[in-house]
Amino acid sequence: MLKDEQIYQKLLKAIVEHKLPPGERLPEDKLAEAFGISRTGIRKVIQRLALERFVIVEANKGAHVNRPSRQEAEEVLNSRILLEPQLIPDIVNNWTAKHAKHFYAMVDEENHADEQGWLSQSIQLTAQFHYELAAISNNSILAEFVEQLCYRSSLVLAAYGSRKSVSCDSGDHAELLALLDARETAQAQQWMEHHLIKVKQSISLDGNDCAQIDFQRLFSEM
Amino acid sequence: MLKDEQIYQKLLKAIVEHKLPPGERLPEDKLAEAFGISRTGIRKVIQRLALERFVIVEANKGAHVNRPSRQEAEEVLNSRILLEPQLIPDIVNNWTAKHAKHFYAMVDEENHADEQGWLSQSIQLTAQFHYELAAISNNSILAEFVEQLCYRSSLVLAAYGSRKSVSCDSGDHAELLALLDARETAQAQQWMEHHLIKVKQSISLDGNDCAQIDFQRLFSEM
DNA sequence: TGCAGAATAATCGTATACAAAAATATAGGT
DNA sequence: ACCTATATTTTTGTATACGATTATTCTGCA
Numbered sequence: 008m009l010k011d012e013q014i015y016q017k018l019l020k021a022i023v024e025h026k027l028p029p030g031e032r033l034p035e036d037k038l039a040e041a042f043g044i045s046r047t048g049i050r051k052v053i054q055r056l057a058l059e060r061f062v063i064v065e066a067n068k069g070a071h072v073n074r075p076s077r078q079e080a081e082e083v084l085n086s087r088i089l090l091e092p093q094l095i096p097d098i099v100n101n102w103t104a105k106h107a108k109h110f111y112a113m114v115d116e117e118n119h120a121d122e123q124g125w126l127s128q129s130i131q132l133t134a135q136f137h138y139e140l141a142a143i144s145n146n147s148i149l150a151e152f153v154e155q156l157c158y159r160s161s162l163v164l165a166a167y168g169s170r171k172s173v174s175c176d177s178g179d180h181a182e183l184l185a186l187l188d189a190r191e192t193a194q195a196q197q198w199m200e201h202h203l204i205k206v207k208q209s210i211s212l213d214g215n216d217c218a219q220i221d222f223q224r225l226f227s228e229m
Numbered sequence: 230m231l232k233d234e235q236i237y238q239k240l241l242k243a244i245v246e247h248k249l250p251p252g253e254r255l256p257e258d259k260l261a262e263a264f265g266i267s268r269t270g271i272r273k274v275i276q277r278l279a280l281e282r283f284v285i286v287e288a289n290k291g292a293h294v295n296r297p298s299r300q301e302a303e304e305v306l307n308s309r310i311l312l313e314p315q316l317i318p319d320i321v322n323n324w325t326a327k328h329a330k331h332f333y334a335m336v337d338e339e340n341h342a343d344e345q346g347w348l349s350q351s352i353q354l355t356a357q358f359h360y361e362l363a364a365i366s367n368n369s370i371l372a373e374f375v376e377q378l379c380y381r382s383s384l385v386l387a388a389y390g391s392r393k394s395v396s397c398d399s400g401d402h403a404e405l406l407a408l409l410d411a412r413e414t415a416q417a418q419q420w421m422e423h424h425l426i427k428v429k430q431s432i433s434l435d436g437n438d439c440a441q442i443d444f445q446r447l448f449s450e451m
Numbered sequence: 452t453g454c455a456g457a458a459t460a461a462t463c464g465t466a467t468a469c470a471a472a473a474a475t476a477t478a479g480g481t
Numbered sequence: 482a483c484c485t486a487t488a489t490t491t492t493t494g495t496a497t498a499c500g501a502t503t504a505t506t507c508t509g510c511a
Contacts, residue, residue: 034462045496046463054273058280067463067502082370089371093311148304149311152374256492267466268493289472289493 014042015052022061022072023134023161024127029074033062059155061162073162080163084207087156090149091137091203092196097144099192106143107188110136114181130161136180160206167210236264237274244283244294245356245383246349251296255284281377283384295384302385306429309378312371313359313425314418319366321414328365329410332358336403352383358402382428389432 009017018038021027033053035046042049053070056062060079064070075083113136120128138154183202186195231239240260243249255275257268264271275292278284282301286292297305335358342350360376405424408417 036462047495047497050464051276054276055280058277068504069463079370082368085368086370086374089315089368090312093315146304146307146311148301148308148378152308156370258492269465269467272494290474291493 009042009044011044011048011052014044014048015055018052018056019061019158020131022056023158023165024130025165026127027072029072029162029166031072033070033072035069060159075159075163075166077167080167080210081207083156083159083163084203084210087137087153087160088200088203088207090153090156091141092199094141094144094146094149094153095196095199096192097146098140099187099190099195101143101145102187102190107184110140110184111181113139114184117180130164133180134158134161163210231264231266233270233274236266236270237277240274240278241283241380242353244278245380245387246352247387248349249294251294251384251388253294255292255294257291282381297381297385297388299389302389302432303429305378305381305385306425306432309359309375309382310422310425310429312375312378313363314421316363316366316368316371316375317418317421318414319368320362321409321412321417323365323367324409324412329406332362332406333403335361336406339402352386355402356380356383385432 018027018033027033035049035053038053039046039049053062053064057064057070061073062070063073113132117129117132117136120132134157138150138157141150141153144150179202183195183198186198240249249255257271257275260275261268261271275284275286279286279292282295284292285295335354339351339354339358342354356379360372360379363372363375366372401424405417405420408420
């Protein structure tokens with residue numbers, strides 16, 4: 008049987024990868040059955056997802072996947088534009104050859120996923136690149152916050168991004184790595200700001216709803 | 230009977246005002262009794278407080294008020310040093326005479342509380358000044374995050390600050406207001422950074438433990 | 452046929468029950 | 482008297498039960 012941290016991870020993954028699209032209802036007993044636990048445990052992870060704004064709960068009406076407003080989408084990206092460049096000096100300070108190797112490998116993975124058209128993996132890897140970078144800084148509080156913002160960005164892209172906008176920006180993550188290798192702090196900061204502004208500008212409306220979801224099947228193959 | 234949002238607020242207030250000191254255990258049934266609800270509702274707010282790092286829960290051992298490590302204390306203040314000055318340009322843009330009046334009144338309250346030696350009110354007002362300022366910016370996500378950091382700062386000061394360090398910095402909040410009135414963005418940013426650096430430097434060790442708490446009495450007089 | 456209102460079903464909110472784990476108290480032996 | 486092992490109590494973790502609220506279906510009437 009699964010621990011609730013794992014259930015949280017699975018649900019979050021399903022949400023940010025758009026397997027559970029914005030607006031999708033999350034009935035407690037269906038989920039409880041799918042994960043083989045009682046409603047008590049499900050409520051716990053739903054409450055957490057609600058605090059982190061991945062789902063919205065309405066009193067006596069249950070929870071559904073958050074469908075971010077355009078305002079919320081912009082605030083998420085603006086937060087990242089403000090924060091992530093500020094972490095670069097710290098990242099440069101802690102940057103090692105080992106880090107470089109790890110992140111170059113990740114970029115390769117990203118490119119591969121893009122070429123194969125694996126959308127959900129592409130979304131996941133793009134977010135991962137950014138929040139693992141933030142984790143190199145000496146501030147775990149800000150790193151965690153950036154991680155949350157990256158996941159929320161994935162949700163935003165699921166709601167507003169075109170298929171192209173999810174992947175088109177991933178190709179140039181390597182450029183940032185080169186700047187970090189060269190310890191070009193100012194340029195790396197500038198790159199990060201421009202990069203995130205591009206992502207922000209790429210979100211365009213694309214509203215679509217989905218059919219009923221078979222929770223049992225969805226979570227058994229993860 | 231109280232809603233869980235109110236219970237959350239009361240517990241948070243008790244924690245940041247040091248009425249429930251760092252390390253204090255939070256037994257579920259005692260709290261449930263004190264608030265006149267079942268353990269289910271208490272667990273919900275404890276889980277929220279845990280996600281926000283105000284309490285720590287250990288598996289099968291229950292929850293206790295977080296006793297921030299020195300590293301955590303520094304990270305909280307460093308986060309604020311990074312973030313709050315960045316919000317100033319937005320704040321200056323939205324700054325109105327109405328805001329000015331409100332915040333000058335708050336500074337008066339702060340000074341009054343300091344003079345009277347009302348420590349917990351002083352702590353509360355200092356945090357409030359900062360997070361209400363952040364709320365003027367156009368980014369509610371960052372504003373909420375700053376609010377959380379301000380409350381965590383209060384907890385940090387409860388653990389590491391001397392009595393003096395809590396209040397000594399509040400006298401000069403008026404200086405910032407003058408800079409905002411004059412729309413001196415750059416100077417206001419600089420002021421904020423210096424202000425927070427002073428707060429960070431003021432934390433010194435002061436470890437003390439407390440006796441058993443009577444939850445029933447504590448929450449009835451709030 | 453279409454709509455209003457009542458009956459039914461589904462779903463949520465909260466308390467309670469019970470099992471598992473930890474903390475504490477007790478008894479026995481050196 | 483002190484340490485250790487066992488028994489008791491306390492406290493947490495999880496499931497379940499039940500009332501309350503919302504959603505859906507069904508029926509009767511215009």
